[in-house]
Amino acid sequence: MPRTPSAHGTDSHAAAVHTTTSDHPDASVPGGISVHPGNPDGTTAPPAGSATDPVGNDTLPHGTVDAVVIGGGAAGLNGALMLARSRRSVVVVDGGAPRNAPADSVHGLLGLDGVPPAELLARGRDEVRRYGGLVVHGQVVSAEPAPRTGAVGADGTAATRAGAGHEPADRADDPLFTVALADGRTLTARRLLVATGLRDVLPDVPGLAEHWGHGVVHCPYCHGWEVRDEPIGVLATGPASVHHALLFRQLTDDLVYFTRGTVLDDNTRAKFAARGVRVVDAPVEEVVRADGGGIAGVRLADGQFVARSVLAVATTLWARTEGLDGLGLPMEDVPGGMGRRFAAAAAGVTEVPGVWVAGNATDVTAQVGASAAAGALAGAHINAALATADTDAALTAPSAATAPGTTPAPVPAI
Structure with missing residues (x-):
């Protein structure tokens, strides 16, 4: 079905994607892909006072x-x-x-x-x-x-x-x-x-960041209705991803959980099996782009291809x-x-x-x-x-x- 990407918070600023290690102002932020304001050339988007500037500039007061x-x-x-x-x-x-x-x-x-x-x-x-x-x-x-x-x-x-x-x-x-x-x-x-x-920091998976806000989503309450009944894949980033997966399971019967090296105990695997969630332990190699511009699926390190049209990931x-x-x-x-x-x-x-x-x-x-x-x-x-x-x-x-x-x-x- 056609999807309309939806929004989470508006307070932060995220319009372009750059690597975290090179330009994040906080050195404590770990490696990954940081989504934050700016044009692809590194300038702020759009320039203040330009014809496309949506904010405008009021005259600052004295004092x-x-x-x-x-x-x-x-x-x-x-x-x-x-x-x-x-x-x-x-x-x-x-x-x-x-x-x-x-x-x-x-x-x-x-x-x-x-x-x-x-x-x-x-x-x-x-x-x-x-x-x-x-x-x-x-x-x-x-x-x-x-x-x-x-x-x-x-x-x-x-x-x-x-x-x-x-x-x-x-x-x-x-x-x-x-x-x-x-x-x-x-x-x-x-x-x-x-x-x-x-700023949202995505896992450093090739091909992931380019679909941010469209085929790659993070909030089931912001985006869930729009991706209902789609084949969804959850890319695990930590323990919170388990709960993330259960929320997206409410939205689709076709859910795959990619562990990506995170620990998944037997009890959690049993819960996933009871809900029909497929677990994939093989490392994720890349996100594959569809001919039409969306997501075709995920390619694993062993060469296997898993078809998905939506990926859910809990950003840091x-x-x-x-x-x-x-x-x-x-x-x-x-x-x-x-x-x-x-x-x-x-x-x-x-x-x-x-x-x-x-x-x-x-x-x-x-x-x-x-x-x-x-x-x-x-x-x-x-x-x-x-x-x-x-x-x-x-x-x-x-x-x-x-x-x-x-x-x-x-x-x-x-």
Whole structure:
């Protein structure tokens, strides 16, 4: 049957494939094929300001903004939306190449099931801008705490709230951050929301990466309906692949499990046999391309060919950390050896005061809806923290009405 590839998270950025060992910013990422943003020539896709640039570039405000959101996917945009609707000055820095760019549609998102990923994000950017938020196309090269010397922005002007005229907190203990972009632009912000998402690392199997997002899928909830009743092969990457196979077995009666050197005990083999799952222990040599451009099947090291039209693989999941080392955000391993993520508590709170994380950068299994919800919660939490900081600043700020030599203004009679 015809298949329509569908999407997982939108927070990360994945449009081209390169080898992990040569260009992944985190040296701890093991060998494999890393799917991440960029054109085949290594440049960011598409260039900011070009005719095909979907993000656009708003004019950056002078002075300090309430929040900078790093990442323009579902989590980042929804966080920015909550902040903008709370009359906070917010700037979203969007690399313009979401993780689910190869997919044709988003699924499992109530009211928007089947919407193309690019359309969903375009709507999100429009909604943020509708409430005064700004969105710029750019790559963050550094983000770090900045010394607070009073309410002064990066350009030396008074750090007023852009767009509404409200004064921000002017306290030495209120966090302040500088964010530098690759094109030389800089931002100063009181709070940061990191929504950079993650990159998927595929097994280094020849021919596999070229079918990513189409014949090669990873999420049964994102892609499952579209590949139902197809002959599916599961390429094992670790213990989690067993559960992965059982989920895809719900979608097809024709399932082959390629162990790829992973251990499969007798109990698990019995379960697979009971469900009619065929197990292949011979090493996988390559993914064979069909004449029509899809997947024809898998060739094994012993020369045997196993016909499959869909391959399911549990990628390892690595939070995108480029440019964020200066924040000192703690990270943690994903259970089961499936990657690494930012450590965060409820509402995306981190151990670094003034910095929140939302979406796939901390919740690697979140689909688009869950990522958007996490961004909304983090945005609301940031606004609440700012409201508290503003109130604390107001309590300690000198008032013109009570300055030396003045008389307090009378309270109007009721």
